[in-house]
Amino acid sequence: MAKHPVSLTVNGDEHDLLIEPRKTLLAVLRDTIGLTGTKEGCSTGDCGACTVIVEGKAVTSCMVLGVTAAGKEITTIEGLASDGALHPVQRAFIETGGYQCGFCTPGFIIAAKALLDENPARTEEEFRHALGGNICRCTGYTKILEAVMQAAEEIRTTA
């Protein structure tokens, strides 16, 4: 299948790539660029494990074709820590035990980060519904919500 030249920015780095139009953004990130922190859990946009931020919005990267991400700014789990320091959401997931097997964790952290960037003043009930696109099979969500609320608190008080 013919490949198309595509430029996209991932975690601040520019990538000039040749990709087949049928490849998803998830496949481009994982197989072409080699950023495997973003996970493939269902390939149908239902589990949220592949969530990345595209132009400020959380999207399931298995539902986006790589060619359509041309020229866009993308943040993956690998781009969250800055200057060697973990993002408050990452720290909160560690401190509250918000992850177990860790497979859904990058998607959850990215989805939570996007929500917090948008509005850190949501209630727990609002976060519960806003994070309904991400499936975790290990935690039962109690500690994930604790983590998100803790990070929200930190972001609100330091902003």
Add this chain to the structure above:
Amino acid sequence: MSEYTVVGQTVARVDAVEKVTGAAQYGADVHPPGMLYGKLVRSKHAHANILSIDTSAAEKLPGVRAIITQADVPSGRRVFATDKVLYLGEPLAAVAATDADIAEEAAELIHIEYEVLPVVQDVMAAIKPSAPGLHGDATKDGPNRRDINAQIRKLSREKEADHSDEISALEAELEKYPDEVYYNISAESHSEAGDVEKGFAESDVVVEDTYVIPRVHQTYMEPHVSVASADSSGKVTVWASTQGPFAIRSGIAGTLGIPLTQINVIGTTMGGGFGGRFGVIITHVPAVLLSQKTGRPVRVQMTREEEFVDGRPAPGCVIKLKTGATHDGRILARQALAFWDSGSVSGASIGSTIRVRGVYKIPNLKVDAYGVHTNKSGTAAYRAPGAPQAIFAGESQLDEIAERIGMDPVKFRLMNMREEGDAVPAGGSEPKVGYKETLEAVADAAGWWDREAGENQGWGVAVGDWTNGCGPGGVYVSVHEDGSVRIFHGSMDITGTDTAISQIIAEILTVPYKSVTITRGDTDSAPYSTGSGGSVVTFTMGNTAKLAAEDAHQRVLELASERLNTNVDNLELRAGAVHVITADPPKSISLGELAAYSLSTTGGPIVGKGSFARQASTPALAAQIAKVEVDPGTGRTRVLKLVASQDVGFAINPMAVEGQIEGGTVQGYAWAMMEEMQYGENGNINPGFVDYRVPTSADLPTVESVIVEVPAPNGPYGAKGVGEPPITPTLATMANAVKDAIGVRITELPIKPEKVVDALKNNGH
């Protein structure tokens, strides 16, 4: 309060940073140079004879490097179906190509000709004489019945003439076979204690019901995946997402006839397992075969859809249960007849039917259980395999009895619970356990004793018991010249076990938790280790770690004795240094100094070794209470409160233990209320997250967990296995709460809204 400084404390897990930064390497993240992508070719029918497999079109597709079928399995052991498929999605061939999309395209180009056969997917239909015999002579398929069935099939195929009268006559003939002769039986299990008939006769109240529990998928978030690389010397390396690398090694060796020394299995970070990743080798063997054929590394990764059609989920079952009790609340007898849906192969958890006895004094008990073949994939373990199903029946029926004799469900359970020394129905006697403490703890925490329920609201309680497994393991500990401690072992981390092992070793060597690092070896380098399932790891590897640390501790004291010129009895290891107990002024030497000193001694570096295989485990109880509100119009059930207590023996890392309780409880909730693998005329019809719903954060409130600690005599620091118990009572907890809310007992899971509406309608609401 605690005499310990590291165990019993909440600590961040050893793998914390790699898991929150995306650095942890899971199976599909392994990408050796030159890797090819493998794809399994699957049956499109649930039951069919295979007439031909034509790979010619697929072979011509650019990028295809190999196509294999059963003819390419040198050992002849069955990897792919040849003459007949028994379920939708059964593997028939595999493809390796340079790109994942090309592999998928090639798989679609393989043309398979089928002769479709009659399908049976319901256990109760499968045991009837009219069902097709799935394994012919291998089952209890009576000869006359088989002949009659063959005649019916033959007549049905003859389209030219109308044979409906003959067929009806033959079907009537089939119906003459007695009901108690079951067909398509894959295995059976029976046990008996006392005399149930006598027990029922003496009972004032007898309740009998049939409970139907669906097949559900473990739904670990990482689908099955393996990467295999066979080199020219014949050595095979397999990166596997598995709970048991050593079991995978022997599984591959046995299937392909390769010596163990020629196989190295590297366990990758596991994206959930819950029992479904124990010894299952769906992807590993095809990956090895494809790599052997192409001389290149090959990754075989299942999609979520493939997981649903060809995973090894938890078996569904039908349990007919009967319980008798006296007016004053003593349970006298219980009898179960269970049919477990084992799918195309034998192996459902039929032995777990005995768990209908619960933790109660039941003098008369009889259990008959059968595994039944159906046109579905085989099954595997799922978190306390078989217990949630059996306990759902047992604990649902207990509430019915309590209601009929007018006794509070918690008091009724407390009154009948076994105590230390009591006989366990059909097996042994009870050790010291925390059954009553655990139930009382959840009742107190949930506010059971002064509970209030508004309109359409209800409360439910249930308990579930489980005993952790145990298996072999080995651990090495070494102390280094900076005072740090290194651990080496071969068991897979299952949500925090590496952390528990590290805590135990830090505790014994009196170093800070942060000074300990832990490394997992592959099957080429590490001592044998049991699979990480059955709640074994903290029990087994915790004991192993303890022995290794104690061994190192002994060597440390010997070195200090040499260095400080005093008897070992005068020495004590505390806060990372060996102190002379009686010295004034104080005299001590740090672990780091001793480790440095050890390098120039005859004895050499400080290395502790621990090895352990078997010790009696102690049962653990999980007790749960739910408060729900049911909308009678839509049938939707909303959970208002969910409280879960568990006797964990000793919580080595309380935060991780809470996580296990919360996660297990939510999986139980989902089995009760949402999850069900559904089967149509031709196999699974809901192979995706839109139709197979698992809970999200929007479905539930916070789960409140309550830790109860009644120490296990042989557990490390008294710890029991914690992973499995919390899923065991939740199915009944939810059903009991719904019953309390709407006044109607639902015995068939999941309790979906439509079922609630129907139940209300049938009861004249």
